[in-house]
Amino acid sequence: MAKRLLSWNDLKTLQKELTKNINPKSRWIAICEGTGCRVYGCLDVSKALEQELQKQGLNNVKIMHTGCHGFCERGTLMVIHPEGIFYSRVKPEDVVEIVEKTIKNNQVIERLVYVDPQTSKKIPYEKDIPFYKFQKRMLLGQNQKISPTSINDYIAIGGYQALAKVLFEMTPEQVISEVKTAGLRGRGGGGFAAARKWESSRKASGEPKYIICNADEGDPGAYMDRSVVEGNPHSVIEGMIIGAYAVGSSDGYIYIRHEYPLALHHITEAIKQAHEYGLLGENILGSKFTFDIKISRGGGAFVAGESSALMQSIEGRVAEPRAKYVHMAEHGLYNKPTVLNNVETWANVPLIINMGSAAYGKIGTENSKGTKIFSLVGKINNTGLVEVPMGVTLKQIIYDIGGGIKQGKKFKAVQTGGPSGGVLPADKLDLAVDFDRLTEAGSMMGSGGMIVMDEDNCMVDVAKYFIGFLQEESCGKCVPCREGLKRMFEILNKITDGKGEESDMQTLDDLSQLLNDGSLCGLGNTAQNPVLSTIKYFRDEYEVHIRDKKCPAKVCKALIRYQINKDKCTGCYLCFKNCPSNAITGQIKQKHEIHQDKCIKCGICYDVCKFDAVTKE
Amino acid sequence: MDLTKVDKILTNHKNDKAMLVAILQDVQDEFRYLPKEVLNHISKSLNIPLPEIYDVSTFYKAFSLKPRGKHICSICMGTACHVRGAPVILETAKTHLKIEPGQNTPNMQYTLNTVNCVGACAVGPVIQVDGSLYGNLTSMKTIQLLKKFEKD
Ligand SMILES: Cc1cc2nc3c(=O)[nH]c(=O)nc-3n(C[C@H](O)[C@H](O)[C@H](O)COP(=O)(O)O)c2cc1C
Ligand code: FES
Numbered sequence: 001m002a003k004r005l006l007s008w009n010d011l012k013t014l015q016k017e018l019t020k021n022i023n024p025k026s027r028w029i030a031i032c033e034g035t036g037c038r039v040y041g042c043l044d045v046s047k048a049l050e051q052e053l054q055k056q057g058l059n060n061v062k063i064m065h066t067g068c069h070g071f072c073e074r075g076t077l078m079v080i081h082p083e084g085i086f087y088s089r090v091k092p093e094d095v096v097e098i099v100e101k102t103i104k105n106n107q108v109i110e111r112l113v114y115v116d117p118q119t120s121k122k123i124p125y126e127k128d129i130p131f132y133k134f135q136k137r138m139l140l141g142q143n144q145k146i147s148p149t150s151i152n153d154y155i156a157i158g159g160y161q162a163l164a165k166v167l168f169e170m171t172p173e174q175v176i177s178e179v180k181t182a183g184l185r186g187r188g189g190g191g192f193a194a195a196r197k198w199e200s201s202r203k204a205s206g207e208p209k210y211i212i213c214n215a216d217e218g219d220p221g222a223y224m225d226r227s228v229v230e231g232n233p234h235s236v237i238e239g240m241i242i243g244a245y246a247v248g249s250s251d252g253y254i255y256i257r258h259e260y261p262l263a264l265h266h267i268t269e270a271i272k273q274a275h276e277y278g279l280l281g282e283n284i285l286g287s288k289f290t291f292d293i294k295i296s297r298g299g300g301a302f303v304a305g306e307s308s309a310l311m312q313s314i315e316g317r318v319a320e321p322r323a324k325y326v327h328m329a330e331h332g333l334y335n336k337p338t339v340l341n342n343v344e345t346w347a348n349v350p351l352i353i354n355m356g357s358a359a360y361g362k363i364g365t366e367n368s369k370g371t372k373i374f375s376l377v378g379k380i381n382n383t384g385l386v387e388v389p390m391g392v393t394l395k396q397i398i399y400d401i402g403g404g405i406k407q408g409k410k411f412k413a414v415q416t417g418g419p420s421g422g423v424l425p426a427d428k429l430d431l432a433v434d435f436d437r438l439t440e441a442g443s444m445m446g447s448g449g450m451i452v453m454d455e456d457n458c459m460v461d462v463a464k465y466f467i468g469f470l471q472e473e474s475c476g477k478c479v480p481c482r483e484g485l486k487r488m489f490e491i492l493n494k495i496t497d498g499k500g501e502e503s504d505m506q507t508l509d510d511l512s513q514l515l516n517d518g519s520l521c522g523l524g525n526t527a528q529n530p531v532l533s534t535i536k537y538f539r540d541e542y543e544v545h546i547r548d549k550k551c552p553a554k555v556c557k558a559l560i561r562y563q564i565n566k567d568k569c570t571g572c573y574l575c576f577k578n579c580p581s582n583a584i585t586g587q588i589k590q591k592h593e594i595h596q597d598k599c600i601k602c603g604i605c606y607d608v609c610k611f612d613a614v615t616k617e
Numbered sequence: 618m619d620l621t622k623v624d625k626i627l628t629n630h631k632n633d634k635a636m637l638v639a640i641l642q643d644v645q646d647e648f649r650y651l652p653k654e655v656l657n658h659i660s661k662s663l664n665i666p667l668p669e670i671y672d673v674s675t676f677y678k679a680f681s682l683k684p685r686g687k688h689i690c691s692i693c694m695g696t697a698c699h700v701r702g703a704p705v706i707l708e709t710a711k712t713h714l715k716i717e718p719g720q721n722t723p724n725m726q727y728t729l730n731t732v733n734c735v736g737a738c739a740v741g742p743v744i745q746v747d748g749s750l751y752g753n754l755t756s757m758k759t760i761q762l763l764k765k766f767e768k769d
Contacts, residue, residue: 039740039752072739221696223736258642258679259735261748297642299677302733316637318676375738377697383739415696451696465699469733475676557704580712580760602709602756 002151004278006286008164011155018156025082027061027103030144032077034068034227035262036384040075041092048092052099061103064153067143067231067266070385071131074114079126079144086126087112117381117403131382134400136363136371139347140387143231148266151273154234160279162353166242167287172202175246179349182357183369188214188305188342189420189446189522191368191435194349197339200329201247204337209249211240211291212314212333212340215256215263216298216305219418220469222449224373225343227385229256229263232347233270237293239346241284242353244291247339252293255310258300268295302419302473306521307332307340309475320477321521342447344373364390368434372445378415378452379406388433395429398452409454413537417446419466419473420526422533423459442533444526458555459538460545464492466530474523481524484515488531496556500546505535554616557601561617564605566591568613575605575614618654622647627662634663641674650681678732686721686728688766690714691745695734698741702755706742707731709756713763726767 005011031037031046046065053061069077074088080102087098087109094112101107113122114129123129146153154160166175180195201209213236217225229236240252256264271293274280282290296314303309304319308326311333313319332338348370352360364370368390374397377383381403388397394414398404405411413423416433422443424431431437435445453462471485488511491504512528519525535542544550551559564575564584571589583599586592594605594614606614626643630636637659644655651674660667674680692707707718710729714722718731737743740752744762751762 035735035737035750036739036752039737039743039750072737075740217736218733219696220694220734221698221738222734223738226736259732297639298679299638299642300679300732301677304677313638316633316635316639316673318672375697377738377741378700385739418696449696451700453700457700462700465696469694473733578757578760580709580756600708600712602705602712604709604756607755607757 002273002276004276006278008168008285011160011164011285014152015155015158015161018152022156028064028081029061029103030064030066030069030079030081032067032069032075032144033065034072034143034231035223036068036072037075037077040089042076044092045076045078045090045095048095049099052095053103056099056104058099058103064145065147066145067148068140068227068385069144070137070140070227070387071129071382072384073382084126085124086114086129088114131384131386131401131403134396135387136389137387138351138371139228139232139235139344140373140385142235143227146232148231148233149269151234151270151277154232158354159234159350160238162350163238163241163279164285166245166353167285167289172246172248175242175353176202178357179246179352182352182360183364183367184345184348184352185368185435186342187344187348187372187447189417189444191445194341194345197329197341198243198247200327201249201337201339204330206330206336208251208336209247210333210336210338211244211247211249211252212310212338213240213252213254213343213346214305214307214310214340215254215260215267215343216310217257217260217343217447218302218305219447219449221377221451222375222418222447224375224385224448226257226260226263228343228347228373229260230266233263233267234274235347235350236267236343237270237274237280239349240293241280241291242349243339243341243346245289247337249339250290250292252291253296253314253333254293255296255298255304255314257298264295264297271295301475302469303475303521303523306523309521310340311338318475320475321523323520344448365432365434367436372433372448374448374450376402376450376452379409379454379457380404380452381406390434391432393430393432394424397433397450398429402452405452405454409456411452412455412457413453413459413462415443415451415453415462415530416449417444417529418449419470420444420522420529421446421449422529423453423462423537424533425537442529442536444529456553456555458496458551458553459534459541460492460496460551461553461555463531463534464489464496467492467527470523470527478518478520478524480515480518481520481527484511484519484524485527487511488527492531495542495545496551497558498545498549498556500542502546504546505539505542508535560601561596562594562599562601562603562606563615563617564592564594565613565615568611570611570613572610574608574610578604578608580604618652620655620658623655623658624662627659632663634665637663637665637670637673638677641670641680645680650684653682684721684725686725688726688747689728689730690763690766691730691732691735692718693733693735693737693741693743693745694731695738695741697734697738698743701741703742705756706744706754706759709759710744710763713760727763
């Protein structure tokens with residue numbers, strides 16, 4: 001059992017203790033064990049490395065099993081310190097060579113070095129790689145220095161010092177004022193000023209007051225919150241304790257998505273450790289302040305991420321939102337004053353206290369301060385998580401950091417803001433990314449999903465995708481959302497099936513208006529964005545679907561067909577053998593044929609044909 | 618059916634009605650689905666009307682009221698996976714297993730599900746089989762993956 005820390009001094013002593021033996025020249029290896037790298041088998045690499053180091057008697061080389069580094073495209077990632085040599089796509093087979101050459105003899109292994117796709121140059125050091133170089137990794141940067149299951153690692157890099165400073169040097173009002181001056185806006189979607197919520201809750205009457213962290217991360221295609229909770233759970237906990245002190249709350253909840261088992265495991269472990277050190281529970285760090293955090297698991301409903309619905313869910317009920325005129329700050333969880341903030345919002349709080357609001361306020365744009373983490377995914381070369389100061393342009397994110405579009409294809413659009421957001425076309429690439437600019441352009445910052453699409457993506461299909469998602473996730477409490485989304489989905493299905501009519505565009509427009517005006521919560525209020533933004537920027541594409549019954553991007557299943565070019569087919573049997581729906585007939589050495597009634601358009605024949613005999617049109 | 622396990626779960630949550638969602642989650646972790654007898658038992662023990670329990674257990678996607686196969690295969694239909702071809706992957710899996718999402722194969726080897734993002738968006742399209750993630754899928758790789766779990 002760890003020793004309880006009974007004062008700020010105890011914390012300082014512990015930090016000194018933990019760092020005194022660290023020699024800046026000593027060797028240590030950071031291995032990314034985030035979700036992306038796990039898909040690439042990083043745990044096998046870790047195991048192989050541990051065994052090899054032991055075999056070679058290199059017991060003084062420390063392995064740091066960290067959370068997500070962000071460059072998920074290149075997993076498994078390994079960074080060798082003190083030089084900061086960056087190896088990617090590391091396999092267990094590479095480990096013996098890494099230990100022999102790099103660890104023992106300081107040689108760089110060319111084969112594992114990152115090659116910049118733009119310049120074809122080899123870049124051995126992490127700090128020089130464009131993906132990292134153009135970011136400002138105030139939050140994510142910490143992931144690479146600590147093991148998420150070790151509170152000592154977090155304390156060693158200065159963790160919980162912000163909390164101590166708040167407890168012993170600041171009044172709750174000063175904390176709120178500091179967060180207000182820093183200009184912290186919520187990272188969960190709406191961009192609401194954090195300090196304003198805290199202030200109303202502090203002033204509201206009713207006990208106990210609650211603090212909630214929203215780790216439901218419902219935006220499909222985004223995983224920033226996952227990586228923060230998984231990679232640095234203590235930063236979220238520290239932020240929440242500071243918030244609780246400011247608001248005057250003793251009870252906290254973390255509402256976490258059930259699809260994130262690793263994040264759940266790490267946060268559970270972190271709460272336990274914080275308890276043992278006396279950083280949670282009664283008389284935190286020997287002060288008079290008491291606060292505790294419980295975990296509540298989500299049940300797999302998108303609408304449960306909405307603030308009032310989330311509170312219903314914590315209370316053990318169906319997650320249906322309430323009308324907006326009821327303010328959570330006064331009447332939230334169990335009808336008591338409640339402050340709900342997103343994971344990333346909470347993780348920013350210790351940063352603000354540590355660097356001071358003035359320094360923090362220098363980062364970002366006039367009304368959007370600090371950095372934002374984006375999940376840069378889709379048809380982009382460097383997929384992963386990127387953290388940038390607010391105000392950088394989409395172009396900088398997609399091209400300088402993201403390395404441009406996969407396979408040299410043409411950029412078509414980027415979708416931001418999840419199901420509440422919209423698509424932005426190429427001529428919006430110079431847009432500065434902050435809360436207000438994105439909303440003006442018909443999209444939204446949202447929680448930070450940024451899905452890049454190329455010429456092979458159909459914009460009608462994208463609109464249909466989001467409306468399909470939302471109509472399934474609508475809780476059904478209010479009519480405009482429940483019925484309106486269904487009708488919109490039917491119309492979009494009609495269009496992608498080649499049965500669209502000219503009048504459909506107007507109906508979509510009318511329904512959008514209705515949803516916006518009449519829905520109870522943000523799910524329905526903003527559901528028009530994916531439709532209206534695709535119509536605004538890609539009207540042509542809708543028209544081709546409706547008028548010519550064609551899908552220019554060749555996505556919509558009913559409007560495409562695979563065929564075999566008889567002149568090129570050699571009768572090799574390969575497509576026949578692999579077709580999962582038995583849609584291909586023919587004998588070996590004879591021309592094959594695809595039967596459209598059976599074809600499910602999976603594209604396997606197209607992929608396996610060695611003679612380019614299968615065409616898609 | 619071993620209801621003592623259910624009683625233990627209820628005790629862990631102090632027989633608190635407000636913990637219903639958490640209780641059902643623990644039940645599902647234990648039995649892999651929510652058996653009817655168990656829901657009846659919870660209704661009586663906590664004095665919650667049965668329709669209310671069904672309301673909650675049908676609202677959240679995580680719950681299943683039917684027994685599930687030996688392997689649970691969830692295909693990610695999140696946006697990042699969608700733009701990289703998830704619908705085609707789903708179609709392939711459906712055709713290969715000859716079932717629709719939400720159904721089990723007749724031999725109870727597989728349950729096919731869809732999920733909206735598992736947070737591995739950078740390596741999409743993604744399939745989750747029994748909690749492990751497989752990324753960068755194509756139709757071919759999907760069939761190979763499904764075949765792997767067909768026998769064990
Ligand atoms: C349908 C719907 C789903 C939402 N899902 C999430 C979510 O998954 N995570 C999140 O942080 N906020 C989500 N929000 C926003 C929350 O309602 C709330 O504004 C936010 O968590 C507040 O935190 P912030 O001020 O720190 O951003 C959602 C909103 C709506 C309308
Ligand atoms: S969209 Fe499939 S993992 Fe996120």
